[in-house]
Amino acid sequence: MGRTAVVVGGGIGGLASGVALARRGWDVTVVERATSLDPVGAGIAVAPNAVRALDALGVGHATRDLAALQGEVGLRRPDGRWLLRSQAEDSASLFGDRTLLLHRAQLVGLLADALPAGSLRLGTSAVVTDPGTTSRPARVALSGPSGAADLDADLVVAADGIGSATRTRWWASAPAPVPGGSTAWRFVAPPVPGLVGSETWGRGIVVGVAPLADGRVYSYVSVADAAGIPADLGELRARLADWHDPIPALLASVDDGAVLRHELRRLPDAPASLAAGRVALVGDAAHAMLPNIGQGGCQALEDAVVLGVRVGPEDDVAAALQRWSAERRPRVRQVMRMSARVAGPTLWTSTAAVAARDAGMRALGRWTATLGARALQPVLSWHPPEP
Ligand SMILES: Cc1cc2nc3c(=O)[nH]c(=O)nc-3n(C[C@H](O)[C@H](O)[C@H](O)COP(=O)(O)OP(=O)(O)OC[C@H]3O[C@@H](n4cnc5c(N)ncnc54)[C@H](O)[C@@H]3O)c2cc1C
Numbered sequence: 001m002g003r004t005a006v007v008v009g010g011g012i013g014g015l016a017s018g019v020a021l022a023r024r025g026w027d028v029t030v031v032e033r034a035t036s037l038d039p040v041g042a043g044i045a046v047a048p049n050a051v052r053a054l055d056a057l058g059v060g061h062a063t064r065d066l067a068a069l070q071g072e073v074g075l076r077r078p079d080g081r082w083l084l085r086s087q088a089e090d091s092a093s094l095f096g097d098r099t100l101l102l103h104r105a106q107l108v109g110l111l112a113d114a115l116p117a118g119s120l121r122l123g124t125s126a127v128v129t130d131p132g133t134t135s136r137p138a139r140v141a142l143s144g145p146s147g148a149a150d151l152d153a154d155l156v157v158a159a160d161g162i163g164s165a166t167r168t169r170w171w172a173s174a175p176a177p178v179p180g181g182s183t184a185w186r187f188v189a190p191p192v193p194g195l196v197g198s199e200t201w202g203r204g205i206v207v208g209v210a211p212l213a214d215g216r217v218y219s220y221v222s223v224a225d226a227a228g229i230p231a232d233l234g235e236l237r238a239r240l241a242d243w244h245d246p247i248p249a250l251l252a253s254v255d256d257g258a259v260l261r262h263e264l265r266r267l268p269d270a271p272a273s274l275a276a277g278r279v280a281l282v283g284d285a286a287h288a289m290l291p292n293i294g295q296g297g298c299q300a301l302e303d304a305v306v307l308g309v310r311v312g313p314e315d316d317v318a319a320a321l322q323r324w325s326a327e328r329r330p331r332v333r334q335v336m337r338m339s340a341r342v343a344g345p346t347l348w349t350s351t352a353a354v355a356a357r358d359a360g361m362r363a364l365g366r367w368t369a370t371l372g373a374r375a376l377q378p379v380l381s382w383h384p385p386e387p
Contacts (some may be wrong), residue, residue, distance in 0.1 A: 004152070005026040005155040006138075006156050007029070008160045009032060009158070009161060012300050013297075013303060015108065016053070016303075016305070017304040017308075018030040019111055019115055020056075020305055020307055021307065021311075022116050023058065024309075024312055025312065029119055029121060030115060030119055031142060033123070033124065033125040035122050036122065037122070043102060043104065043210065044107055044294075044297055045100070046100040046101070046102060047099050047294060047298050048095040048099065049379060049381070050297070052096075053301035053304070053384060056305045057111070057114060063107075063110065072196050072197075074196075076200040080244030083358055083361045084361055084362075094377070095381050101210050103212055103214075107297075125143050128158060128169065128279060131170050132277045132279070133277050137152040138154075138278040139153070154317055155278055155311065155317050158281050158285050159282040159285060161284045161285055162177050164281070164285035166279065167271065176267075177265040177288065181347050182343075182347060183264065184291070185259050187218075187219055188217065192217055195211050200244065201358070203351065204349035205222070205224070205240070206220075206221070206222045206346045207243065208220045208221075221236065221251075226349045232256075267286075267288045270332055274321075274324070274329055275318070275321035275322050275324065277318055280303075280307060280325075282300060282304060286332065287299060289335065292346060293335070293339045295335050299335055302331070303332075306385060309384065310385070338376075
């Protein structure tokens with residue numbers, strides 16, 4: 001048997017870490033406390049940097065052509081007027097790849113299928129009871145359908161999400177999650193012929209609509225606390241009743257039970273190191289951010305790919321993890337800061353501020369797109385390191 005890696009959490013970050021480490025030769029076990037991996041009702045945008053991460057994990061080819069965002073996309077006002085338009089294909093020339101739009105179940109399924117057979121344990125909770133040192137393995141307590149057991153591991157990946165119990169226990173001085181200032185609803189609606197992908201910015205409300213590969217529509221709505229959070233879906237529908245087509249119809253087409261609702265939270269900063277002993281903190285556990293630039297999952301994919309390149313079964317794991325952290329931490333902090341900056345104007349509720357924001361974007365026209373692209377360039381142009 002090779003050296004063992006235990007991954008805590010079967011979200012995007014955990015599954016991708018399991019795939020990356022298995023490809024590097026680790027004997028991997030991925031532990032997920034939920035009894036199934038089915039994420040309900042939402043899509044996910046996979047930006048060019050993460051498309052290349054999927055390639056490095058050997059699953060990019062399965063989605064590249066199928067799910068690429070195509071045609072016109074842009075920013076609109078609630079009355080439908082465009083603030084900004086561009087072609088989705090521009091992304092390929094600017095950032096080397098197009099953005100993919102997948103159903104979450106599709107992405108999770110691809111990653112899970114790429115794991116070695118039998119390496120995923122569902123319905124199993126894990127607690128990291130000892131992070132280990134250079135000379136001592138880490139220890140993880142598992143409890144699941146086959147009972148309780150303690151497992152020694154040469155490497156542990158804690159991909160247990162924003163509420164990470166591993167972070168709370170072993171990163172005592174790490175910042176705790178804080179409210180993001182808004183609530184988000186997400187759902188997948190039936191197809192709308194001729195749908196144009198867009199994000200519409202109102203006063204403290206943002207609505208996104210985007211076609212999935214199978215024609216269905218992924219939609220999200222975020223409402224700032226300052227705009228007043230609707231008590232239920234009926235109230236949300238009423239608030240958006242006079243927004244441009246097809247927003248009211250999309251909201252009317254879904255059952256209440258098929259809509260996800262979350263109060264958004266974020267970590268104010270990443271911990272001082274993403275590694276402790278033989279434990280790596282990956283994905284939202286390390287750097288949960290607001291979804292405004294759609295990079296939370298993308299950064300989790302990057303974490304995993306770099307981990308697989310930098311930490312091999314033959315290495316001094318604790319030392320290799322510190323080097324991995326030194327490489328990843330400045331990058332994820334940059335993306336966290338950027339997502340917080342972009343979120344700011346979407347939370348504005350004052351009529352004057354919103355009018356000035358919209359007028360500014362319209363006046364700058366294509367320049368807004370160019371400036372936005374320039375700001376995003378360092379994020380979206382990332383390439384996996386060479387093995
Ligand atoms: C509204 C919204 C829209 C978003 N849109 C995008 C987007 O378009 N693009 C993008 O890249 N990102 C997006 N994100 C962010 C993205 O969803 C997250 O960054 C990503 O899912 C984080 O994955 P993760 O694996 O780190 O954590 P999670 O998905 O939270 O997974 C953690 C897993 O660990 C499991 N777990 C926890 N504790 C234990 C334990 N003790 N034992 C076993 N298992 C455990 C949990 O059950 C869970 O399955 C969005 C987020 C939101 C809220």
